[in-house]
Amino acid sequence: MFDIVNYAFFALLIILCLYPFWYMLVYSISEPSLAAKGITLFPRGFTLFNYKKVMELEGIYNAFFISVMRTVTGTALSVFLNALLGYLFSRTEMPGRKFLYRMLLVTMYVSGGLIPYYLVIKNYGLLNNFFVYIIPGAIAAFNVILIKTFIESLPDSLQESAMLDGAGYFTIFSKIIMPLCLPIIATIAVFSAVGNWNSWFDNYIFVSSDNLRTLQLTLYEYLNEAQTLARLLQESGNIEDYKRTMEKSLTPRGVQITVTMITTIPILLVYPYMQRFFIKGIMVGAIKG
Amino acid sequence: MAIPLMALVFLFSYMPLFGWIYAFFDYKAGIPLFENEFVGFKFFELIFTDKADMIRVMKNTLIFAFIGLALSPLPMIFAIMMNEIRFKRFKMFVQTATTLPNFVSWIIVFSLTFMIFSTEGLLNQILFSLGLVSNPTNILTNGEAVYWFQTVLGIWKGLGWSAIVYVASISSIDQEMYEAAVIDGAGRFKSALHITLPGLMPTYIVLLILGIGNFLNVGLEQYLVYKNALTADNIEVLDLYVYRLGISNHDYSYGVAVGILKSVVSIILLVIANIITKKVRGSSIF
Numbered sequence: 001m002f003d004i005v006n007y008a009f010f011a012l013l014i015i016l017c018l019y020p021f022w023y024m025l026v027y028s029i030s031e032p033s034l035a036a037k038g039i040t041l042f043p044r045g046f047t048l049f050n051y052k053k054v055m056e057l058e059g060i061y062n063a064f065f066i067s068v069m070r071t072v073t074g075t076a077l078s079v080f081l082n083a084l085l086g087y088l089f090s091r092t093e094m095p096g097r098k099f100l101y102r103m104l105l106v107t108m109y110v111s112g113g114l115i116p117y118y119l120v121i122k123n124y125g126l127l128n129n130f131f132v133y134i135i136p137g138a139i140a141a142f143n144v145i146l147i148k149t150f151i152e153s154l155p156d157s158l159q160e161s162a163m164l165d166g167a168g169y170f171t172i173f174s175k176i177i178m179p180l181c182l183p184i185i186a187t188i189a190v191f192s193a194v195g196n197w198n199s200w201f202d203n204y205i206f207v208s209s210d211n212l213r214t215l216q217l218t219l220y221e222y223l224n225e226a227q228t229l230a231r232l233l234q235e236s237g238n239i240e241d242y243k244r245t246m247e248k249s250l251t252p253r254g255v256q257i258t259v260t261m262i263t264t265i266p267i268l269l270v271y272p273y274m275q276r277f278f279i280k281g282i283m284v285g286a287i288k289g
Numbered sequence: 290m291a292i293p294l295m296a297l298v299f300l301f302s303y304m305p306l307f308g309w310i311y312a313f314f315d316y317k318a319g320i321p322l323f324e325n326e327f328v329g330f331k332f333f334e335l336i337f338t339d340k341a342d343m344i345r346v347m348k349n350t351l352i353f354a355f356i357g358l359a360l361s362p363l364p365m366i367f368a369i370m371m372n373e374i375r376f377k378r379f380k381m382f383v384q385t386a387t388t389l390p391n392f393v394s395w396i397i398v399f400s401l402t403f404m405i406f407s408t409e410g411l412l413n414q415i416l417f418s419l420g421l422v423s424n425p426t427n428i429l430t431n432g433e434a435v436y437w438f439q440t441v442l443g444i445w446k447g448l449g450w451s452a453i454v455y456v457a458s459i460s461s462i463d464q465e466m467y468e469a470a471v472i473d474g475a476g477r478f479k480s481a482l483h484i485t486l487p488g489l490m491p492t493y494i495v496l497l498i499l500g501i502g503n504f505l506n507v508g509l510e511q512y513l514v515y516k517n518a519l520t521a522d523n524i525e526v527l528d529l530y531v532y533r534l535g536i537s538n539h540d541y542s543y544g545v546a547v548g549i550l551k552s553v554v555s556i557i558l559l560v561i562a563n564i565i566t567k568k569v570r571g572s573s574i575f
Contacts, residue, residue, distance in 0.1 A: 013387060014383060014387070016445065017386045023404065084294065110302075110306065111302070113549070114548060115531060120305050216394055216397075257400075
């Protein structure tokens, strides 16, 4: 009895979690005119019309490019800097190590708050600048701790023998440490990439330039436009009027849903691969979330 | 070598702290800070006279915070129930499906809810075809539904992910205890209640205490995305209010003052939490 209830509960939960994504996929490939009559489980007709329409949207290629660029450069930069700093903190001979490490840890608990942060970014001239996407958040204390702890668990003899062979710190870092740290680096890279791809708040408050708009924010703007329109028409209260106007709007429903689909696809693609990192990721996520 | 890297940390994590000084000046954008009028605690006093907004915003923040506190055992219960699934593959699938929403942005979640709950969304289509409604319903523009609807969305997005830490700690519970319980005649429910649950309590308590410092951080991105003219009154939490003051209205100094007050309260909560842990466990977390 308990088993039945439990299985039924989880089956329902799976549907609740996956159905919205399924609906989105099905809607995006259906004939728009048929889709408007209602879709529940299966696509009505098959067409890539919506995808073609999305490709014609102004600025969509650029938004996609910006999102990809920030994900690639942001991830690479943050992996490199966190790994390097983690390595440096693992070297006991570093002068002022304790003090600097403490200084880093404090940043996990104390922050200046939104407005001072905004003013600082503004004073640095980072408003409307691509670098605002990748530099301010590049070093995350928690990632540094993860890497430092990982390096400390490696046998010392590896580094000692390399040093006897005349290798400098940077050679040891790039030739020995980085390859050995691959498991933890992969975890950090994957979570950082997903975080970068999903990030939109920095775009929302620091960047107003159209050329630097990310895919996430582009989607948000389409939705806001649709919502405003919907509200105005809801107040007028005529559903037929409403439907007609929605069809004529710049981004009809099918197109919105397709943009959402395109924004979600990269996540769906890396997701199965990510699961291996879940447990390690909790530690990363617990801090970032 | 560590110096340039730490300089980066200093620039983006420490410099904003110096920005607290803005709260003591009547700062106008474009004028160098020290050429603005020094006003002392004027903006902090303003917090207590700005009653209408502050009371509403604090009420919203506390409602969300206490709902969050009340629901904090959910991930643990979820993990225990998941642990009772004997069919391994199904269990894996449950975990995969319920964790997915955590990895999409709030904008995507907003778009999905828009797709389902908006005036021309799926829900209304179904209700229409069943003849249940004559006028479309739209929960996204319903100010009264804000608290529970946003809570449900938060659970939908985060439950599977927050359960993973408990799933991990269940696997570290000594299996012999279950075997002993079976010999003593305990059923699965009793085993879950008397072995799994107590086994997870330490994890729960630690997470709860660590979370106390974040008590007032109730989720800026989520509420910002769902905020519109009709939901604004109930959805505007402290962080959103600071955002509106500073970034939308350019009322920088007052925004900083409200932000400082929030930080101070958070730090006090954190210190209290630390004292409690010291008393209870004999060791402090920090």
